[in-house]
Each structure stands twice: as structure tokens, then as C-alpha cells.
Amino acid sequence: MFFKVVWHSLLSRKYAVLLSLISVTISTFVLLGVEHIRHEAKASFSKTVSGVDLIAGARTGQLNLLLYTVFHMGNATNNIAWASFLDLAADPKVAWAIPISLGDSHRGYRVTGTTQDYFKHFRFGQDAALQFRAGRPFEQLFDVVIGADVAAKLGYRLNDEIILAHGLGQTSFSLHDDNAFRVVGILQPTGTPVDQALYISLQGMEAIHLNWRDGVKLPGRRMTAQMLEELDLTPKSITALMVGLKSKVTIFAVQRQINNYSGEPLTAILPGIALAELWQMMGVMENTLRLISVLVLFSSLLGLSTMLLSSLRERRREIAVMRAIGAHPFFVFWIIQAEALLITVTGIMAAVVALVVSILFAQKYLTENYGVFIDSFVLSSEMVHVLGIILAGALMLGLIPALSAYRMSLHHSLAAGS
Amino acid sequence: MPLDAVKIKDLHFSYPGKTPTYQLTIPEWRVVKGDRIFLKGASGSGKSTLLNLLSGILVATHGVIEILGQDLCMLSARQRDRFRAAHIGIVFQQFNLVPYLSVYDNIRLAAYFGRKKQTGLDLIVKRLFTVLDLDDTLIARQAAGLSVGQQQRVAIARALVNAPEILIVDEPTSALDNDLRDAFMKILLDICSIHQSTLIFVSHDAALTHYFHTIVNLSEISQT
Numbered sequence: 001m002f003f004k005v006v007w008h009s010l011l012s013r014k015y016a017v018l019l020s021l022i023s024v025t026i027s028t029f030v031l032l033g034v035e036h037i038r039h040e041a042k043a044s045f046s047k048t049v050s051g052v053d054l055i056a057g058a059r060t061g062q063l064n065l066l067l068y069t070v071f072h073m074g075n076a077t078n079n080i081a082w083a084s085f086l087d088l089a090a091d092p093k094v095a096w097a098i099p100i101s102l103g104d105s106h107r108g109y110r111v112t113g114t115t116q117d118y119f120k121h122f123r124f125g126q127d128a129a130l131q132f133r134a135g136r137p138f139e140q141l142f143d144v145v146i147g148a149d150v151a152a153k154l155g156y157r158l159n160d161e162i163i164l165a166h167g168l169g170q171t172s173f174s175l176h177d178d179n180a181f182r183v184v185g186i187l188q189p190t191g192t193p194v195d196q197a198l199y200i201s202l203q204g205m206e207a208i209h210l211n212w213r214d215g216v217k218l219p220g221r222r223m224t225a226q227m228l229e230e231l232d233l234t235p236k237s238i239t240a241l242m243v244g245l246k247s248k249v250t251i252f253a254v255q256r257q258i259n260n261y262s263g264e265p266l267t268a269i270l271p272g273i274a275l276a277e278l279w280q281m282m283g284v285m286e287n288t289l290r291l292i293s294v295l296v297l298f299s300s301l302l303g304l305s306t307m308l309l310s311s312l313r314e315r316r317r318e319i320a321v322m323r324a325i326g327a328h329p330f331f332v333f334w335i336i337q338a339e340a341l342l343i344t345v346t347g348i349m350a351a352v353v354a355l356v357v358s359i360l361f362a363q364k365y366l367t368e369n370y371g372v373f374i375d376s377f378v379l380s381s382e383m384v385h386v387l388g389i390i391l392a393g394a395l396m397l398g399l400i401p402a403l404s405a406y407r408m409s410l411h412h413s414l415a416a417g418s
Numbered sequence: 419m420p421l422d423a424v425k426i427k428d429l430h431f432s433y434p435g436k437t438p439t440y441q442l443t444i445p446e447w448r449v450v451k452g453d454r455i456f457l458k459g460a461s462g463s464g465k466s467t468l469l470n471l472l473s474g475i476l477v478a479t480h481g482v483i484e485i486l487g488q489d490l491c492m493l494s495a496r497q498r499d500r501f502r503a504a505h506i507g508i509v510f511q512q513f514n515l516v517p518y519l520s521v522y523d524n525i526r527l528a529a530y531f532g533r534k535k536q537t538g539l540d541l542i543v544k545r546l547f548t549v550l551d552l553d554d555t556l557i558a559r560q561a562a563g564l565s566v567g568q569q570q571r572v573a574i575a576r577a578l579v580n581a582p583e584i585l586i587v588d589e590p591t592s593a594l595d596n597d598l599r600d601a602f603m604k605i606l607l608d609i610c611s612i613h614q615s616t617l618i619f620v621s622h623d624a625a626l627t628h629y630f631h632t633i634v635n636l637s638e639i640s641q642t
Contacts, residue, residue: 324473324510325502325528
């Protein structure tokens with residue numbers, strides 16, 4: 001009987017109820033959406049690099065090293081001698097070491113000089129290896145492999161020829177136009193900075209800089225392909241290296257060993273820890289988003305409470321009727337609370353369904369275009385916790401109209417009927 | 419079994435608050451079971467307060483108010499609500515029904531509060547409808563869709579569904595025109611005789627006094 005009264009009461013105010021329901025649904029959708037995407041983004045971000053145990057570069061801060069090696073932001077302070085790289089790579093605790101050489105770009109996208117090991121050992125996400133959408137790793141001197149974004153934004157296909165630029169500017173005036181590179185591979189999207197990079201061999205990197213001194217092209221010295229093949233193109237220096245260890249137990253020992261390297265001052269970082277630190281710097285942004293969505297939800301629950309409160313004026317008579325036929329004031333109290341709760345629960349369910357459906361629709365697009373995988377499972381225990389808080393909030397704000405109704409049923413008794 | 423439906427002794431009531439706006443004092447008043455009382459009183463004389471006290475919605479500040487031998491002051495708020503649901507039927511001037519519920523659900527709600535078994539309810543409602551000259555097809559209609567006259571009669575059916583010993587009716591005819599009023603009064607009195615209910619009828623319409631055995635003026639029994 002109680003629920004029948006609640007149900008018909010809601011039906012009799014269906015437009016106001018519907019508006020409140022929509023408002024609760026939207027605000028819950030926003031809150032859940034922000035929470036879910038935040039959660040997924042964090043998970044995805046912290047997996048920008050995986051499978052790499054240490055990243056080493058010239059002595060610098062942990063974040064700076066992470067930024068220029070992984071995120072292609074900022075600049076290296078110094079280089080590492082090739083001899084140091086060989087020395088470190090030869091350590092028996094080291095399973096593999098990938099050299100990285102930075103400093104050139106192509107139309108704003110950074111070029112990484114590395115070895116084929118990069119494609120073999122680099123991991124992102126849940127231990128995912130880099131995959132080729134088309135083509136293969138670089139083999140020849142002037143082969144280039146490009147990230148998914150680079151291919152998409154610049155419209156490159158296999159066998160296109162591109163000119164690299166010296167330095168990192170969007171429009172560079174010093175081009176390595178002696179030798180064009182040929183696109184031999186295009187990577188699958190990863191949702192990481194890999195998508196926005198171009199990869200060439202260390203030898204290729206060395207070759208285009210042969211006739212350069214201090215960042216300026218020397219006039220009159222053009223290298224032909226034949227001349228290059230006769231030269232020793234072993235690099236003199238690189239920018240950084242990624243290291244994989246045979247046993248994770250030795251991570252801190254090797255890190256200390258690199259930090260104390262006698263040949264030159266170096267810094268080694270654990271990418272996972274550096275990523276977590278970087279994410280924390282974005283915490284302000286994260287909290288702002290969260291705060292906004294919480295406020296949106298609060299105002300919508302307040303609107304629900306206001307709707308019920310203003311309905312009390314027309315309810316005075318029915319409350320008097322219920323009291324006259326023997327309803328306890330708590331019956332009236334719980335009717336109002338049940339209405340608030342029912343609207344909120346329905347709104348939450350609608351929001352969850354809407355969120356799952358929209359993620360399912362967006363998932364394919366996001367994965368294909370941005371390499372970001374958002375799980376459609378939104379009801380993690382954390383989310384259930386959030387939903388519990390929303391319900392508790394609805395009950396709290398429902399107290400305002402429910403207590404008014406309670407007091408009304410105590411004081412405006414039979415007289416209210418006339 | 420007590421013979422009195424209502425027995426009041428040294429009843430005093432004032433609304434809580436620092437400056438009491440209104441007080442009601444009744445030294446003694448009795449209503450014999452089965453009597454039909456016409457309770458007169460100018461507006462503001464305390465009729466509503468008395469009805470609220472009789473039905474146990476308000477509690478006396480001090481004094482005794484016994485309904486069917488039960489001292490209401492001895493009951494908890496919840497017990498008073500239950501007592502009212504089971505033993506007292508109430509009909510207002512108007513707006514007697516929960517507008518968004520069907521006629522049947524309105525009656526069922528009263529039965530629910532009166533702890534009345536739902537089995538056999540249909541039969542009781544049907545019988546009441548026949549006596550009250552209400553069409554059976556109204557039963558499924560939403561209460562808000564009924565005419566005022568129909569609503570008043572449904573209200574009587576609702577008030578009688580738990581077979582209460584006492585029926586309190588507060589200006590039930592003021593929203594009805596003369597023809598309807600006479601028809602309504604006839605039905606009300608008939609049904610009271612059938613159920614042997616004690617009727618307390620509150621009105622300031624002197625034209626209705628001829629329907630009643632006992633006429634009580636509130637200003638005569640109360641002190642202000």
C-alpha cells in the first residue's frame with residue numbers, strides 16, 4: 001500500500017518528477033563519467049611505458065628525463081657518450097638496452113633515433129608490444145617508421161618520402177634536405193606519445209648530421225648515398241637509454257650503479273614512479289573536475305529536494321486526510337523520502353545505462369583514433385562507493401521536505417481539511 | 419462495556435508555545451453511545467481543536483478524554499493513530515480523498531491503517547456503495563475526477579470501512595447545494611443507524627438541526 005501511494009503520488013506530479021529525474025540522471029552521468037574516465041585515464045597514463053625497468057640519461061631531474069624520453073617534451077641537458085652506453089649495456093644484470101637519440105623533428109613531430117630493439121622491447125599498457133599497421137621496422141639508412149597520429153595528421157602512406165628538420169620547431173628553416181627518408185612502417189595507435197613520433201635508425205641520425213657543425217649546415221659538403229655507405233656511422237653520443245633487466249630484484253642496484261657511474265654524470269629513473277609523480281602534478285586539474293561534478297550533482301539533488309518541498313503545499317490536504325484515517329506522521333515522512341530515493345535510484349540506473357551505452361559506442365572510435373581503451377565496465381567497487389554516497393546525499397537532502405511534511409502532519413491536522 | 423462513546427473531564431488544551439494563542443477548557447462532556455450529536459459553534463470557537471482532541475491528533479494539556487472507555491492520554495502517539503484508524507471515522511468539509519489514488523485505493527488505504535483484513539473488503543465496499551447510492555463503476559476512477567457530492571459520499575464509505583463506533587463529520591455539506599445536502603444527510607443518518615455508529619456532526623448550519631437528537635453548543639460546554 002505504501003509503495004502504491006508513493007507510485008501514484010509520483011505519477012500525479014509526472015512533469016516535475018520527470019524534470020527532477022532528468023536532472024539527477026544528467027548530473028550522475030557527469031559525475032560517474034568524470035570518475036570513470038579519470039580512473040581509466042590514470043590507468044592508461046601510468047601504463048605509458050611498461051616493461052622498461054629503468055630510463056637513463058645525462059644527469060637531470062626525474063621528471064625532466066621522463067618528459068623528454070617518453071613524452072617528447074622539453075630538452076635533454078646533455079648527451080651520453082656511446083662508450084658509456086656500451087659499458088652499461090654490457091652489464092651482466094642488463095637483459096637489453098635501447099639507445100635513444102633525440103633532437104630532430106618533422107613538422108612538429110619529434111624524431112627518435114634508436115635501434116630495431118625498440119620495436120622488440122618497448123611495452124605500453126598491459127604489456128602490449130608495438131604493432132605495425134603497415135610495413136616493417138627500419139632497415140636501410142634512410143628508412144623511417146612513423147606513429148599512428150603522424151600518419152593520420154600528415155596523411156602519410158608507405159613509401160612516401162619525407163624531409164627531417166634540424167631542431168624541434170614546428171617550422172624549421174634548417175632542413176636535412178640532402179637526404180629524404182622513406183616511410184617503411186606505420187605503427188598501430190597506442191594512445192601514448194609513441195603515436196606522435198617518428199623513428200629512424202641511429203645510423204640514419206648520424207648520417208644526416210655528418211656535414212653539420214654546432215647545428216649549422218656546412219655549405220658545399222654534400223654526402224651521396226655511396227659515400228655514406230663507406231663511412232663508419234657509429235654514433236659518438238646518444239641522448240638516453242631504456243634498460244630492461246634480467247631480474248627485477250636488481251632494479252635499485254642498477255639504478256644506483258648508473259647514478260654513480262664513474263665515466264660521466266648520469267641519472268636513472270624508474271618510469272612507473274616518475275609517471276606517478278607526473279600524474280600527481282595534474283592532481284589539481286583532476287580535483288577541479290571532480291569538484292565541479294560533485295557540485296553539479298549537489299545542485300541537482302537540491303533541486304529534487306526543492307521540488308518535493310514545493311509539492312508540500314498542494315499536499316497539505318492529502319496529508320490531513322492520511323492523518324485522519326490513522327497514518328502516523330512517519331508514514332508521511334517516509335513517503336517523501338521514498339519519493340526522493342526512488343527518483344534518485346531511477347536516475348542513477350539511467351545514468352549507469354547511459355554511461356555504459358555511450359562508452360560502448362565511443363570505445364571503437366577512441367581505440368581506433370586515440371588508442372585509448374576505456375573499459376565499459378563502470379561498476380567497480382569504487383563506483384559503487386560513489387553511488388552509495390549519492391544515495392546518502394539524496395536521503396540527507398530528502399530530509400528537508402520529509403521533515404517539513406512530518407511537522408506539517410503533526411500541526412496542521414484536521415483543520416487543514418477545511 | 420462503557421456506555422459513553424465520549425467522556426471528557428476537566429479537559430484543558432492550549433497550543434504549545436510561549437504565548438498561547440488559543441485555549442480550550444471543557445469541565446465535563448459526555449456523549450452516549452449511539453447518539454447523534456449536532457455540535458454548533460461559531461468559527462474560531464474551538465470546534466476544530468475539539469475534533470483534533472477527540473480523534474487523538476492533538477493531546478490534552480491536562481484532564482481526561484476517554485473514547486469508548488479508552489483514555490487517549492494513556493496511549494502513545496502511534497497507538498493513538500491506530501486507535502483512530504480502527505474506531506473513529508472522519509469526514510471533512512471537502513478534500514476527503516487522496517486525489518491521485520483511485521476511489522478503491524482510498525478506501526483500501528483506510529482499511530490498511532485500520533489493520534483490517536483485505537479479504538472481504540470488496541464486499542464491504544460494494545455494500546457501502548449500494549447504501550450510499552454510488553455507482554460501482556466509480557470504484558476504479560481516480561478520486562480527483564469525481565464530483566464534490568460523489569467525493570463526499572465516497573468519504574463516508576471510506577470513513578465506515580473499518581466499521582468505526584464513532585463517526586465525526588465536520589461541515590460535510592457546506593460544499594453541497596440544497597438538494598444534494600438533503601440527500602446526503604438522509605444517507606448519512608441511514609448508514610449510521612445501520613452501523614449503530616455514534617455520530618458527532620459539526621456544523622453552523624442551523625437548518626440541519628432537525629435531523630439530530632441532541633444539539634450541543636460548544637460555547638455552553640466550554641469555558642474560555
